Amino acid sequence: MSRGPNKTFEPEMVLGKAMEVFWARGYEAASLAELLQNMGISRKSMYDTFGNKQALFLKALEHYAQTNLRSIKEQLLASGSPLRNIEQLLISMQKTHGKSGSKGCMLGTCTADFDTSDVEIAPVLRSYFARLENIYYEAISRAKIAGELSREADARDLARMLLCTTQGMALVGRVLDNETIPTSVVLTTIKALKKM
């Protein structure tokens, strides 16, 4: 069997390209033609390596989650003040989601995009949100231990608020053309954390 010129490729890199298409267009609107064009591989290579469109989507989503959860965790684990790390993370999110043309969070857009009668995708998304909530929970707990947040602050409740507030900011940011809303949200969230 002859191998086409694009048979050799880096799966992670190609998956990243598929991720960009799904992230911008959503699962349904992402056409196979656009996916293949962006991935730079043949239809056969795609099916051989990743499976059908749904399997490719789930792998692209996992790629997104792994990359982003790792990056958020690293930012929150930076040396120095744990609370300052949370603030820095929120400020970087504010900049990202305040940009015109921002795509939001792929976990969030998929959560909105998937059909509520589809029972396969919900547990996958739920588990990503739980991992993200735990990353926030650990960061808030470190800030409590460092004496930067009140001992009375409920780290679990605050982690869940952070999860929803940042998801909302990422979502609304998709239709914004300036930073006003993200800036207000980040200022208020940081203030709320400190007053709890």
Add this chain to the structure above:
Amino acid sequence: MSRGPNKTFEPEMVLGKAMEVFWARGYEAASLAELLQNMGISRKSMYDTFGNKQALFLKALEHYAQTNLRSIKEQLLASGSPLRNIEQLLISMQKTHGKSGSKGCMLGTCTADFDTSDVEIAPVLRSYFARLENIYYEAISRAKIAGELSREADARDLARMLLCTTQGMALVGRVLDNETIPTSVVLTTIKALKKM
């Protein structure tokens, strides 16, 4: 020209049926067949009354926004304590979005669903979010005037935080099967409002 048996219908009611399909499935995945079946009208009646799929979608979205923004405004304008009205609204949202199979907010799901390169829908969604933000802003301002919130509280910042937190709660609620996250979010948001 003969009129079919389903030529007589109540446009608002039929639009509500189309809204349900778009809300659950998203714009792309909502098929014309399912839309027509749920609306209970013929393809010709649909085109004559609402236009093509995109025009129908925009009318359904407007129907959703009008209905929900009016309802939220009414709840926040109920007699008695303005802060208590905000709390009651958040608690009712918590119950809605904590339910298994909840569909979230249609404005939010459309914001995630629409293609970021589509320049027509962004201003429509932006204007709905601005109206919702203003409804929250007015409610928070009334709570400040009533002395229930600190005079130092920034009503605009808080309104934007409410907008994003509730959008995030509605979004994450789509994949939840219990009320844990919405309950934490509502408790923390109410506490944050009172401490600002």
